[in-house]
Amino acid sequence: MGQNTIYLDKVASTNDYLRELLSNFKPLAEGTAILAEEQFQGKGQRGSSWVSEPGKNLTTSILLKPQFLPIAQQFALSATIAIATVNWLQSKTEQPVAVKWPNDIYVNSKKITGILIENKLKGSKIDSAIIGIGVNINQINFDTATTITSLAYLTDRQDYNIKVLAHELFQVIQQEYLTLYKEGAQYQLSRYNALLFWKGEERPFLINGIKKTGIIQQVSSDGKLCVLLEDALREFDIKEITHLIT
Numbered sequence: 001m002g003q004n005t006i007y008l009d010k011v012a013s014t015n016d017y018l019r020e021l022l023s024n025f026k027p028l029a030e031g032t033a034i035l036a037e038e039q040f041q042g043k044g045q046r047g048s049s050w051v052s053e054p055g056k057n058l059t060t061s062i063l064l065k066p067q068f069l070p071i072a073q074q075f076a077l078s079a080t081i082a083i084a085t086v087n088w089l090q091s092k093t094e095q096p097v098a099v100k101w102p103n104d105i106y107v108n109s110k111k112i113t114g115i116l117i118e119n120k121l122k123g124s125k126i127d128s129a130i131i132g133i134g135v136n137i138n139q140i141n142f143d144t145a146t147t148i149t150s151l152a153y154l155t156d157r158q159d160y161n162i163k164v165l166a167h168e169l170f171q172v173i174q175q176e177y178l179t180l181y182k183e184g185a186q187y188q189l190s191r192y193n194a195l196l197f198w199k200g201e202e203r204p205f206l207i208n209g210i211k212k213t214g215i216i217q218q219v220s221s222d223g224k225l226c227v228l229l230e231d232a233l234r235e236f237d238i239k240e241i242t243h244l245i246t
């Protein structure tokens with residue numbers, strides 16, 4: 001993974017760039033990565049934007065071809081990328097790193113990494129997946145600093161080498177991707193569940209616009225968040241529930 005890395009000085013979005021390469025040129029090898037110094041129109045989940053100061057952070061997209069994975073198990077791919085990123089970040093800080101469902105990475109209740117996976121389907125399989133990852137590294141000034149963190153914030157140094165870090169991350173993703181292939185979706189799901197932010201804790205959520213207290217039990221194999229509410233155990237889709245982080 002990342003043996004074939006395309007380095008760009010400046011790009012709108014590494015995910016879009018990789019998708020355009022895929023549709024315009026010869027087939028790209030699995031593991032091909034795009035690494036951008038500056039991403040000026042980064043995309044987040046659900047139409048949000050990803051903001052990153054030029055030259056300071058890791059903004060990358062990796063091409064995977066998980067054709068062995070049935071669509072019904074596609075959450076396991078997202079879980080696999082989250083496991084890899086959490087474990088890699090955990091090797092950099094003493095603070096506990098966790099995955100906020102579905103795949104935001106959090107440290108000290110602040111977001112350090114966002115993941116945007118765009119799948120191309122073929123029949124009942126995933127033909128290709130563009131794995132977009134943004135990690136806050138050397139940046140310390142954010143517009144909404146109360147909810148965002150970075151490696152620099154956590155470790156008091158601002159001289160991380162982005163390329164070196166990116167290749168470390170590629171290695172860890174490669175290992176975890178192999179684990180998904182060998183051990184299967186359920187195995188990765190249980191490891192993902194062990195890293196889940198707020199799991200087993202009584203916490204506030206916004207559920208279909210109403211504030212409620214609940215306890216996260218787990219994430220199901222189809223990627224739903226299972227929360228114990230006062231009345232019952234319920235499963236939620238991404239649009240139905242928000243963590244109310246104070």
Ligand SMILES: Nc1ncnc2c1ncn2[C@@H]1O[C@H](COP(=O)(O)OP(=O)(O)OP(=O)(O)O)[C@@H](O)[C@H]1O
Binds near residue numbers: 104134136243
């Ligand atoms: N560099 C960055 N680091 C962290 N967050 C960022 C960054 N750039 C943009 N954001 C955005 O900040 C917002 C907050 O992220 P978060 O996922 O916590 O909230 P959300 O998607 O609005 O809500 P929720 O996931 O709780 O429903 C998102 O829109 C996220 O994409």
Ligand SMILES: O=C(O)CCCC[C@@H]1SC[C@@H]2NC(=O)N[C@@H]21
Binds near residue numbers: 041042104113115
């Ligand atoms: O948390 C999110 O909403 C997902 C953010 C994903 C950001 C990364 S940065 C590299 C890649 N290119 C993009 O345009 N987005 C992803």
